[in-house]
Amino acid sequence: MAATRIVTSVLPMEETHGSTVLETDGLTKRFGDRTAVARLDLQVPARSAFGLLGPNGAGKTTLIRMVLGLTRPTSGTVRLLGLTMPEGRASALAGVGAIVEEPRFHLHLTGRENLMVAAAVRDASAPGRVVPLLERVGLTARADDRVSDYSLGMRQRLGIARCLLSDPRLLILDEPMNGLDPAGILEMRHLIRSLVDEGRTVMVSSHLLDEVEKTCDTVAILDRGRLIAEGPVAQIARDGGRQVLIVCDDPGRAVTVLRRHVVDARTVPGEEYLLKVTPAPGVTVAEVNRSMVEAGIAVERLEPVRATLEDRFLEITSRLEAK
Template sequence: MSATTLDDTSRANSSDSQWAVETHGLTKRFGDNAAVNDVELLVPRGCAFGYLGPNGAGKTTLIRVLLGLTHADAGTMSMLGFSVPRRRDLALARVGAIVDEPRFHGHLTGRQNLQILAAARERAAKDRIEASLERVGMAQRADDRVSKYSMGMRQRLGVAACLLGDPELLILDEPMNGLDPAGMHEMRDMIQSLVAEGRTVMLSSHLLDEVERTCDAVAIVDNGKVIRQGPIAELLAGASMEVNVECSSPERARTILAATALGAQIDVETSGLSIHLAAGTGRDAIAEINRLLVEEGIAVYRLQEVQVSLESWFLQVTSRLGEPA
C-alpha cells in the first residue's frame, strides 16, 4: 500500500455515507460563550472544503470537538459515516488531522518524528514514512532536526504525519498560517493533489482568498454559527450582481433606471453608474439597462458585469467579517 494513493480496501471498509463530516445541532459552550453554536455542517466527500471565519469564530473548537479533544454540549456528529463519539475509533483510523499547529519533537529529525508517530499506529504506517516524506517534498530535509525547520516545512511534515494513516479525510486547522506566498502556493497544490487522489480535505481558515483558491465548497462561520455553506460556485450564483456603466449624464441615467422595475440599487460615480441587481437577476437585465438608457438618448460607452468574488459575497452576508480581526 502506498501513502500516495487512497487504498481501495480502506475505502471499502468505510461507511458509504456521502458526507465526510456531518453535524446536527452541534454546540460547545465555554461558560456563556457558545464557541460552536447549533452547527449544521455537511462536508461532501472527495472535495476540498473550507471552514471559513474570522479569528475567534469557533473553527478550532469545532475541529477539537470532532476529534474528541473536547466534549460537545449538544448535538450529533459523524465522520465518514461513523457516528462519534460512539464509533470514534473507526472514524479516527481513517482521519489525519493537524490542530492549531503541528507539534513535533524539535531535537529529533523529521524522519525520527514520523517513526515515533508510525509506531503508535498500525504496522503499515511504518512502510508509508518514506512515501509520505516524498509526497510533501521533505525527503531531502528528513534528517535535519525539526528545530531547524521553517514554518512551511513544519506544516509539510504535519501533512506527512497525517498521510501515515493513509487517511480518507484530512482535517487541517489553518494550514496556511505562517506560510509565505510560495509556501501557500505549495500547500494549495498539495491539498488539491490529495483531493485528486480521492481524499477529502477539510481545512479551517480566516483567509478568504486562500479558501476561494483552494476549496470547492465552503461553510462561512461567525460567532460559532454557520451562516452559509455549499459549493463556492453555487453560493456566488446566489450573490447580487454588480454592473458598472460608463455613460453620459450619469445623474439623468440614474433617474431613468430608478423609475423602472429593475429593483436595483444605483450609485452615481464620476463617469457613470454602479448598479447592484438583486440575487437571482438574470444577465438579460444588463441588456435591458443598455436599451433603457439608449432609448432615452444617453450615450453608453461601456457596460461591465463585475465578477463577484467570495470576498464581496462574504461582505454581503455579514458585515462584521469585513472588519479587521
C-alpha cells in the same frame, strides 16, 4: 437567519461507503454566556475538498475540536466516518488525520526522525511510508535537517506527512495556509487537490476566502458560531447575483439615478470614476446604461464582474451585522 443549503451528490454510495464523512446535528458549544457554535447542522461530502470558512472567532476551531472529541459539545451530535461520537471515537479517529492550529514537533529532531517517532505508535506498515511521504510533501532534500530550522510552510507540509502515516480517509486541516508566502500557499493548494484526487476528503478551515475558492469544491460559511451558507463554491458565489462595474463621469449621481433598477449600487473606494452595481432581477445591463445616458451621465465602460465567494461572504455577513 436560515442557512443557504445546496444538496449535492459527490459519489455513489457504493463507492464511498457513505456519501458523507462528517455530519453534525444541532451541534452547540457554550463557554459560560458565550455561544461559540450554535445549533450547527453540517454535512461534509466524501472525496472532496471542503472549506470551513469564517472570520477569526467564527467558531471554526471549536467545531474541529468537537468533531475530534477534544472538546465535549454542550448539545447536539457528531457522526464521523459513519460512527457516532464519542462512543465510536477510537474507531473513527483511526481513519482521520488532523492538524489543529499550528502543528507541533520535537524541534531538536529532524523531519525524518519526527515522522519515525510518530510512525512507531501506528500500524506496522507506517514506518515504511516515511520516505515516500517526505517525497510526497517535497521535504526529501531537507529530511535530515532539524525541524527548528524549518520554515512555517515546511512544518505545515511535515504535519500533513505525519497525518498521512495512518493512510486516513479524512484529513482535517485548521488554517493550513496561515502565515505562508504566495509560493507556500500554491504548494499547499496543489497538495490538497492531489489528496482529493487520491479519493480522500480534505476539510480545510480558513479565513482566506480567495484560497478557499481556488482549493475547495464545497464550502460552509460560519459567522459567530452559526452556519449561514453551505454548498458548492460556485453556486454560493452565484447566489450573490450579477454585478457590473461602470466607469462614468459622475458615479455619485449615478447611484441616485439607478435606485429603481438595481438592488445595490456603491462607489468603489479609491476609484473616483468607478461604480459597482447589482441589477435587479429582470433588469438588463442595456437598461442600466440607457437610464444613465438619459440622465446625462457619460458612460465610458460597463463590465460584467465574475461572482466571487468573497463578494458573497461579505454580502451575507454585512447583512447579518445590519440586523
